[in-house]
Amino acid sequence: MNIKKSILIRVRAAFLGIMIFAICVAAKIGHIQVVDGAKWEKLSEEIHFDYKKVKATRGNIYSDNGSLLATSLPFYKVAIDPTLAKPEVFRAGVDSLSFLLSRYYKDRSAAEYKQLLKDARTAGKQYLVINRKQINYQAKKEMMNWPIFRDGRYRGGVIFEKIDVRYRPFSNLSRRTVGFVNEDGQGAGLEYSFDDVLGGQDGEALFQKIAGGTWKPIFDGNNTKAINGLDIHTTIDINLQDVAETSLYRAMEKHNADDGTV
Structure with missing residues (x-):
């Protein structure tokens, strides 16, 4: 019991x-x-994460002799995670980095850039856009040798966000034939007709939404790499096109015409 x-x-x-x-x-x-x-x-x-589209680099369009009619030039937005650099690396490099940023962008003094970087680091800000001005590939190569930046993405915190800009070396020559594609997928000419070939296959990358609604790219092993578009070669004779369009423009000016065709 x-x-x-x-x-x-x-x-x-x-x-x-x-x-x-x-x-x-x-x-x-x-x-x-x-x-x-x-x-x-x-x-x-x-603290929100999401996979976002990463645009593939668009293919080139060539004339019959191999001259570029349209290409994509890489530009970059420069940002930094100032919390990643080790204290000794940040202290040793912030003065020189601030001087170089001031000399390149010419919008702030070296002291102002230094204060901007120090304040962001102290506040624990993980994504700071250095300047809204986009830089070209040569400038990127130069900046990658600067103090703190030279330690790379993971140890220095520098972030180069690639933005492709469509460029036509011959400007308005064959502009209508070469054509365009806008953000809504509408357009004209070769760019529009061969959009599936030129456009490639977009990838996906992980982004983190941080304070202020800004999306910061996160380098994750599950990111899907974009597949760049293919080039197309046309039968356009750029020299003949130049002669034809020049003659047309002269005739239009002579007769005060609003339009004309060859």
């Missing part, structure tokens, strides 16, 4: 303990949802 009573007491004690634990869990969940709900909701908005 004593053994049964002892077992019964233990069972009741265990049951009571489970009930108390369940009540505590329920109370904590209720506290989080009701009292701290706004706080955690705001935090979830600030």
